[in-house]
Amino acid sequence: MLKMVTIHPLFWMTIGLSILTGRFREMLLLFLVVLIHEGGHAAAALYFRWRVKEIVLLPFGGVAVVDEHGNRPVKEEFIVILAGPLQHVWMIGLAMYLHRIGMMDDMYSLFILHNIMVLLFNLLPIWPLDGGKLLFLLITLFYPFKAAHRLMLRTSIIFLFIMIVMTFYFFPFHLNLWMVIVFLCTAHFKEWKHHPYIYLRFLLERYSKSYVGKKETLSVLPDMKVNEVLSKFSRGKHYQILVQNMDIIADEHLLLEAYFKNNQVGCAVGSLFR
Template structure:
């Protein structure tokens, strides 16, 4: 209707290739991809069984999309240099890839940058804490984007900002279920897949409180002060199947 059909179609092709980078890397790591949503500013690949994996794997998957944007940028320059594409079309293709890659690297969930920020935080703090911190920052940034673009009457950016803000609010509301999936994934994965991380806990702490200390990409061995050792599998079994959320961990040893 606006006379830019080819340009819009090209943008969606770029987004599709960007998302296929995530899909290919996720499948290489053994993750299950259930859905890919294509959006004008990028896309979202829904990946199962990835909550408890190594944070480095999450970063690699997140960077796979922007990496393909770099490949397409080199491809556009090659076609322009060889005379196949005009300078105007090559410039449009190049700028489109730069814009999509950089926008997706913004530290806002569920963009690639938001996933990278959360994965980096998971190196330094438990998964639950890292997720809450990253989602809080992400929600604030999305609100700032919507507010600034609204004041400057940039409708396109305003729509994207409102969409990201709605997604982050929805993610906050769904986080208890996401955390439960994280716990389930850790329970079903084999211990030999992980390095062991030792944690000292007080015997009066509840099973749920100790579960909040679990990290991604490692298995835990809890030293219950004055009581003994508690394996991660025992803790998760008591939490997920025995409904001992409020029981002191000292009782499990």
Template structure:
């Protein structure tokens, strides 16, 4: 459990909302179970699941090397659990099995958790859907950068909305929104700073992508680079959903080297100077 969830639990117990908290806890558990079951179906190795008041975060070993389509299906599996739970709660209320007020509470809780998680802010489910979608139009380093930027902007907007009440006479701060917005902002601030290290992890799992794409009979996509450009510039051109052949050009537009991406990646990972020209890296 994330410390934020523990704080919410403590506050709920102190204010006498234990039953509502326990219901929220069960909804979050089922929400995360949706992610885990679909991830296990695809054969993912899950390190841990962190429970948060608005959902959870499943951490996997080889994020970035997994197919974007699978990533999207795993992400949407959580909110889909909120759909059937909300419909079931509504049905129980209509049949008289639950009190109308309790049925309405469970429906509202599922709607809140499901819709909130679809916001395009990392690491919410919507943020992972955003990242999976960007993987089809940008190289992976840019995907991570844009995911962090969009998430920082939207979480900043969330914080601003939580403070709007201060502009009205007698208004106040929406504390829940402020806490969650601040948590998401700090998470993405850390994520943005960690992108160079996360990218190294992405490179270390590229062999899995190459094997998968070759088994599917997918043709290699060309990456054309000037031999004088740095090695770090070259590897940052890799796409998540493709594997590549590097065409290293000399002056006069002649091809000096043609190398599969794994050779470039392996040389780069062993290189002490990431700014070394790519043509020297392949000698």
């Protein structure tokens, strides 16, 4: 359940700068655009009964903080991610209609500009922007969750580096853009630092709930360790573990129980059945 809407300190700084420069009205317009964008994410997440903790507003968009850890259906996550950018379609359409009938004149161009900027910026393949989340979702279709998270971060860092270079070259004195870059760099550092815990929550959610996914057989050698097998788990799949040379097939829950309950992290899979 959604608890609160939080304004990030970067947004407060931007609001302060807008007051000093006499552009507070323009900032309120941006605030409205960002709020509706994030509201789209939250509405879609709540529709699918996701646990939405809060909405954090930033100058370029925001982050809908959810208590989900990579085990929701791909289709659901795809819809939740796109629900934010799609808000700009009807907002731009409504603004064009109001402008056409003469009900929106002085703020029309700025409103359209804010929408386009927020939309395009959020579609950049940089974490934690919507484009970065789409990138992560795409990679998880081809790689196990643990490897996909690392690959996404490496790819995202490359695009972030390109963004920094372009900012140096084209907008070296754009203070707001540099504040956003600082936020993105900090977000990457935290995401990389928390990688083990993100992977652990992915596994823990599968263990604590009766995970339903596409049935798939994972063939492993008897001497493979429990944690090595679990690192091969992908989202959207429910595994039956086939232990080679032992003709044993076990549900993934047995390995998850060995990992979390019995502390058999480095235990060979084959020894679990002796």
